[in-house]
Amino acid sequence: MPEMAVSMLGAATQLLAIALLGLSLLNPPGRASSLDDIRRLENLINASGSETVVSAQCPPEHAGYYENDGKGIDRLVICRRNVDLGDLEAVWEVMAHEATHIMQSCTGTSAIADELMPRTYRELQTLAPHYAKLLGTRYRSADQRLEAEAFWMELQTPELVLALFRKNCARFLERNGHSR
Secondary structure, X not given: OOHHHHHHHHHHHHHHHHHHHHHHHHOOOOOOOOHHHXXXXXXXXXXXXXXXEEEOOOOOOOOEEEEEOOOOOEEEEEEOOOOOOOOHHHXXXXXXXXXXXXXXXXXXXXXXXXXXXXXXXXXXXXXXXXXXHHHHHHOOHHHHHHHHHHHHHHOOOHHHHHHHHHHHOHHHHHHOOOOX
């Protein structure tokens, strides 16, 4: 593909992300509306090469975590004793949060473009001030951006989370035979 086409494609995906971000601002914070939303995200996670696991063997106070050791362990874990699996919103929040860390792994960096981070931080301060406070008190400065992206993703609609996952993990989805 010629360089100009590649750069236009990159610009188009950035515009899509910005448009989706704008749409999310018109609606209140999103939640999984159904078990189908959770299954769609799980299917994308699995199609990217990551495994989804529900476990009783979790650190205290962890709702979930993403683990990738580069040697074969690549999984999103939901902690059964800390998350009510019957509460779709709670399960969605954990999956959206941890799926963001998979997106970050897919890109090798962040899941949200640098120019969108000021808005991301503002939205966290407005919609979830407890998350904004946690960033400064519980996370090392090196991890604050990554966690801010993950906390922000919890507040988004399923459509936006799925679209960003597809965008950020496209090469892994394609490699594993999962087309858009």
